[in-house]
Amino acid sequence: MMLNHWDWLPTHYQYLIHGLGITLFVLVFSVVVGFAFAVPLGLAQVTGSMPARKLAGAYCNYIRGTPLLTQIWLLYYGVGSLFPLIPGMREHFLWVIRLDAIYYGLLAFTLNFAGYEAEIMRGAFLSVPRGELEAARAFGMSPMKVLLRVWFPSAVLKVLPTLAGEVIGQLKSTPLIFTIPVMDLMGATSKVRQDTYLVYEPLILLAVIYMVLTYIITRGFNYLERLIPQRR
Amino acid sequence: MALFLGGVDLTVVAALSWSELFSYWGGLLSWGETGFGDELFWGAFRTVQIAVFSYAFGLGLGLFGALGKLSGIKWLRNVLGVYTTIVRAVPELVLILLLYYAGTDSINSVVIALGYPPIQVNGLVAAIFVLGFVQGAYSTEVLRAAIQAVPVGQLEAATAFGMSTFKRFIRVTLPAMLPNAIPGLANLWLNCTKDTALISVVGFTELALATRQAAGVSKQYFFLYLVAQAIYLTISLSSTSLFDWLERYLRRGQRKHA
Numbered sequence: 001m002m003l004n005h006w007d008w009l010p011t012h013y014q015y016l017i018h019g020l021g022i023t024l025f026v027l028v029f030s031v032v033v034g035f036a037f038a039v040p041l042g043l044a045q046v047t048g049s050m051p052a053r054k055l056a057g058a059y060c061n062y063i064r065g066t067p068l069l070t071q072i073w074l075l076y077y078g079v080g081s082l083f084p085l086i087p088g089m090r091e092h093f094l095w096v097i098r099l100d101a102i103y104y105g106l107l108a109f110t111l112n113f114a115g116y117e118a119e120i121m122r123g124a125f126l127s128v129p130r131g132e133l134e135a136a137r138a139f140g141m142s143p144m145k146v147l148l149r150v151w152f153p154s155a156v157l158k159v160l161p162t163l164a165g166e167v168i169g170q171l172k173s174t175p176l177i178f179t180i181p182v183m184d185l186m187g188a189t190s191k192v193r194q195d196t197y198l199v200y201e202p203l204i205l206l207a208v209i210y211m212v213l214t215y216i217i218t219r220g221f222n223y224l225e226r227l228i229p230q231r232r
Numbered sequence: 233m234a235l236f237l238g239g240v241d242l243t244v245v246a247a248l249s250w251s252e253l254f255s256y257w258g259g260l261l262s263w264g265e266t267g268f269g270d271e272l273f274w275g276a277f278r279t280v281q282i283a284v285f286s287y288a289f290g291l292g293l294g295l296f297g298a299l300g301k302l303s304g305i306k307w308l309r310n311v312l313g314v315y316t317t318i319v320r321a322v323p324e325l326v327l328i329l330l331l332y333y334a335g336t337d338s339i340n341s342v343v344i345a346l347g348y349p350p351i352q353v354n355g356l357v358a359a360i361f362v363l364g365f366v367q368g369a370y371s372t373e374v375l376r377a378a379i380q381a382v383p384v385g386q387l388e389a390a391t392a393f394g395m396s397t398f399k400r401f402i403r404v405t406l407p408a409m410l411p412n413a414i415p416g417l418a419n420l421w422l423n424c425t426k427d428t429a430l431i432s433v434v435g436f437t438e439l440a441l442a443t444r445q446a447a448g449v450s451k452q453y454f455f456l457y458l459v460a461q462a463i464y465l466t467i468s469l470s471s472t473s474l475f476d477w478l479e480r481y482l483r484r485g486q487r488k489h490a
Binding site for chain 2: 214
């Protein structure tokens with residue numbers, strides 16, 4: 001195993017940079033939007049009515065109990081194959097969206113992150129001391145105000161340390177998007193491998209890039225945690 | 233109803249009644265030449281097989297890794313530190329590709345050096361080793377944390393009784409750390425069953441790839457992926473309840489918290 005074939009770097013680096021952009025976009029989009037979905041999903045499991053509780057719990061179990069790869073394929077190949085059956089769909093302006101795999105990828109990654117994060121938010125909402133919520137209610141705050149001023153902020157503070165791990169986990173799942181044709185970092189690497197017939201060098205560079213990204217995310221969250229004053 | 237039947241001519245589908253639809257789906261899942269029931273079943277069987285063996289291999293690796301990390305041997309600790317850090321920072325998919333090619337290549341270079349023709353490495357064995365190697369890094373961390381959570385006093389008491397290091401491990405450390413390790417190990421098992429789907433990328437026919445092939449032939453992507461997900465979900469949910477029972481069993485006689 002000789003690792004000295006790097007002459008493809010000058011000719012192929014723009015694929016890698018473009019792929020890195022896609023990977024980071026998928027990561028940031030799915031984390032931000034997924035977290036926005038996760039908050040109501042987690043809340044529904046704690047205070048919701050019985051059907052809402054059951055529904056949100058079932059959703060989390062489904063997302064966490066099946067491989068992300070099959071979720072992506074179900075959306076892209078499964079749901080994607082249903083669209084042409086809708087009468088008039090081919091003439092509709094949304095038809096363009098059907099064609100591009102990245103929309104399916106974004107949806108799958110967002111729904112997946114929401115499912116995992118909702119379970120964590122559920123635990124965080126439960127772990128806020130009852131006394132704090134009772135005090136807020138005793139001040140005459142409306143339920144919405146209790147949520148916005150007391151419940152949600154202290155729940156978020158509790159998940160911040162685990163959020164770093166979740167985001168890194170999400171980063172490590174992003175290469176799955178290349179199995180539906182999206183040219184992310186992994187897709188760019190396969191392109192290099194097809195062009196050069198090299199096995200190891202592109203994959204090792206890919207592994208190094210992911211390690212650097214992991215390191216940056218870890219440091220970023222450490223910094224974020226230090227910004228927030230907390231009594232331990 | 234038409235929506236569930238991707239790829240089937242609309243005029244035909246609209247004429248189907250519910251019972252006809254169900255019998256059509258039933259036919260898709262039938263055994264033998266006409267249906268994909270046997271393909272999916274063997275795919276699921278392979279999935280469970282890979283998961284069980286790679287999990288066991290990973291656990292063995294993890295136990296060795298945890299004891300090595302807690303031992304006083306400096307170079308061993310450094311090597312294990314590099315192993316767990318790299319494996320946990322690189323995506324599983326990338327690791328599986330790298331290890332799959334590197335593993336089969338290095339076996340063949342040894343075989344060729346010994347003067348034999350290159351061999352085709354068994355896909356199942358390769359999958360088990362690759363996934364187990366990845367699992368090993370995660371189990372190392374879970375087991376190390378669980379062992380560290382055992383009160384030092386208990387170990388000192390065991391030593392004071394004159395137990396050898398091995399006996400102390402079997403009689404005190406292991407039973408005391410297992411309940412601590414179970415939630416982490418349960419998580420690892422669930423990850424392991426789900427990670428088997430990644431093996432499909434190197435072309436090994438487990439449940440995910442079997443489903444993809446069946447869907448490619450029949451064009452019933454939506455229905456067949458739902459069936460595959462139901463199988464994965466069954467595996468996950470049943471193993472969750474199994475681990476819950478196991479933890480209750482291992483915690484028998486312990487004081488309940490809160």
